[in-house]
Amino acid sequence: MDWECCWSKEQIEPENCPYIGEGEEDLLVSQRRRIVEKCVECPRFKNDLARMKGSGYPLSDVLPYILTEFQEQKTQMGAMLSFLNSKTREIKFLREVGLVLQTSLDLDEVLSIAMTAITAGKGFGMNRAFLLMTDKDRRHIRGYLGVGPRDYEEAWRTWEDIGRSNFTLRQLARDFQKTKLSSEKVKFHDILNQLTVPMTDQGHIFNRALTGKKPILVENALNNPDLDRGLARILGVDTFLVMPLISRNRRIGVIIADNCITHKPITLQDMQSLETFAFPVAFALERASLYERLQEEVAKQKAANVKLREQQELIVKMEKMALVGKITSSIAHSIRNPLMVIGGFARTLLKATPDQDDKRGYLESIVRETRQLEDVLSEVLDYSESLFPVTDFWDLNELVGKAMTELEGALEQAGVRCRMELAPELPMVRIDYKQISYCLKTITTTALAAMERGGELRIESVLDGDGVLLRISDDGKPLTQTAQEALTAPFFQTQELGEGVGLSLCKSILERQGNSLSIISRPGGGNTYSIRLLTRKENI
Amino acid sequence: MAKLLVVDDEANIRLLYSQELSDEGYQVVTAGSALEAVEKLESESFDLAVIDIKLKNESGIELLQRIVKERHTIPVILCTAFSCYKDDFSAWLADGYVVKSSDLQELKDEIARVLAKRQRLSQP
Numbered sequence: 171m172d173w174e175c176c177w178s179k180e181q182i183e184p185e186n187c188p189y190i191g192e193g194e195e196d197l198l199v200s201q202r203r204r205i206v207e208k209c210v211e212c213p214r215f216k217n218d219l220a221r222m223k224g225s226g227y228p229l230s231d232v233l234p235y236i237l238t239e240f241q242e243q244k245t246q247m248g249a250m251l252s253f254l255n256s257k258t259r260e261i262k263f264l265r266e267v268g269l270v271l272q273t274s275l276d277l278d279e280v281l282s283i284a285m286t287a288i289t290a291g292k293g294f295g296m297n298r299a300f301l302l303m304t305d306k307d308r309r310h311i312r313g314y315l316g317v318g319p320r321d322y323e324e325a326w327r328t329w330e331d332i333g334r335s336n337f338t339l340r341q342l343a344r345d346f347q348k349t350k351l352s353s354e355k356v357k358f359h360d361i362l363n364q365l366t367v368p369m370t371d372q373g374h375i376f377n378r379a380l381t382g383k384k385p386i387l388v389e390n391a392l393n394n395p396d397l398d399r400g401l402a403r404i405l406g407v408d409t410f411l412v413m414p415l416i417s418r419n420r421r422i423g424v425i426i427a428d429n430c431i432t433h434k435p436i437t438l439q440d441m442q443s444l445e446t447f448a449f450p451v452a453f454a455l456e457r458a459s460l461y462e463r464l465q466e467e468v469a470k471q472k473a474a475n476v477k478l479r480e481q482q483e484l485i486v487k488m489e490k491m492a493l494v495g496k497i498t499s500s501i502a503h504s505i506r507n508p509l510m511v512i513g514g515f516a517r518t519l520l521k522a523t524p525d526q527d528d529k530r531g532y533l534e535s536i537v538r539e540t541r542q543l544e545d546v547l548s549e550v551l552d553y554s555e556s557l558f559p560v561t562d563f564w565d566l567n568e569l570v571g572k573a574m575t576e577l578e579g580a581l582e583q584a585g586v587r588c589r590m591e592l593a594p595e596l597p598m599v600r601i602d603y604k605q606i607s608y609c610l611k612t613i614t615t616t617a618l619a620a621m622e623r624g625g626e627l628r629i630e631s632v633l634d635g636d637g638v639l640l641r642i643s644d645d646g647k648p649l650t651q652t653a654q655e656a657l658t659a660p661f662f663q664t665q666e667l668g669e670g671v672g673l674s675l676c677k678s679i680l681e682r683q684g685n686s687l688s689i690i691s692r693p694g695g696g697n698t699y700s701i702r703l704l705t706r707k708e709n710i
Numbered sequence: 711m712a713k714l715l716v717v718d719d720e721a722n723i724r725l726l727y728s729q730e731l732s733d734e735g736y737q738v739v740t741a742g743s744a745l746e747a748v749e750k751l752e753s754e755s756f757d758l759a760v761i762d763i764k765l766k767n768e769s770g771i772e773l774l775q776r777i778v779k780e781r782h783t784i785p786v787i788l789c790t791a792f793s794c795y796k797d798d799f800s801a802w803l804a805d806g807y808v809v810k811s812s813d814l815q816e817l818k819d820e821i822a823r824v825l826a827k828r829q830r831l832s833q834p
Contacts, residue, residue, distance in 0.1 A: 518726070
């Protein structure tokens, strides 16, 4: 019998089978493979089978069953193969992602690999992804980074570029970090800005995903009554995936992924793959941000150490100078007293000696020589004093911290809370550390005396023109008139030596150093002491 | 006649001060220690005290603080061989400060100045 299909021929010519396409020429000479790949589905072969039946071939009844079964198996095999391929690709990709994530401590690198993985065709192939991270004090989830095209044209261009290149995921991520990271942040700036959500808003889908620790697929977002419609409008899509990022029990953030360009449905498999991927990403993000914070702390510590060393050196220097001063002044004391007695009595005698007395010459010599010795002594002392630096540049906030630590007991005893609002990055003030500490402590003690029923003591430091202002405010009873007067009167002249003495001394100390002290008492209660300290050298 | 209390631990210096200040027309009482000074302050009244900062085992500044604390309303002039007094800002509680010298003119001027100021302030 002449068959319509070529299945019975070992070798055929191209015109014998219209289904063999370009590149499949080897099927022309391989009968077995041609039957399996082409004939089984060929309509001519089906015709041949029908004719076989009519001709009474014994296997013609069985053959269709076998064929159908074969085709079903083939389809299944195909599906499994594609599943296997996608899984192999996924594993390979996850391994690649995992490797980078495990080794990277750089937040930007982690971000780049994560966002590239989600959007690259070699990865999950989503069109677009947004990363939102919880802020440092864990109060808000904030938009941090968006990746993907903004419109179809851009998408097409990008896909073409990627299609042409043969980069691995790591290379793509590196390229992304180098060339696109900051521009992508800018590109999606408006969307990212609108994605801030307080963590207390438990009904919000981001928080729901984080609490449930499961991804949420949002479909038909524009008409979903459970959902904030604003979110769909901000994103411009009605189907998207919200993937929580959780490391141990810490909420790191949320990834929103969508297919805003292709509108390809997000499958269960997409969700599962992304979920597997979310864990290492969350972990790596947490580790990288912790590392970043650690680096900041290390830098701070280093700076503090340098400062400490400088101050230690200064202290050593000051101690040496103080010793020199102590020795010289002790010598001065021992010499000055007898010198004073000698010279003093010589002067007394001289006064009582008549002008023509011969002894006057001797006495005048003693007075002159004593005066000369005293002058030398003064010179030596002036020099030793100049060696001893009394004022120097100090960090006021540090001084305040130290002084208040010393007063902790007194504060506690008075039942007073101390709130410090110290401005960071203040310039150094030129002061005598010991004396300003004394002033601060005296003022605090005075303030505590006014706060009989406890309350809050506020200490603020602020930049004030070319100086620094230190304000101490209590909420106790206003200072008495006496105390106020003692403070404003010229030093030690009121002879009212009550509570004002300490303050009056403070004022004197401050003014000698070119600084100032003022007090404002509020009639309703509370006093504010303001100390203005200078930062410039030439003011001293 | 103004009455002065001179506190110094050296007898020769006390003698010198008594001599010179009496010549100036003051009534002078001396004390060799802080304790003696306090006793005299309690039993007599003075118009001014001249105190040496360094008294054997005591400090003239402590004596000054004690005078201030116990509300003796007399002005104090500190007198010392030291010039590093600046370290101890309690010394600033004093009305005057004189560095010891064989020429007592400076001390005399200072006494006159402080007494005159006292006088001015006590007048209504």
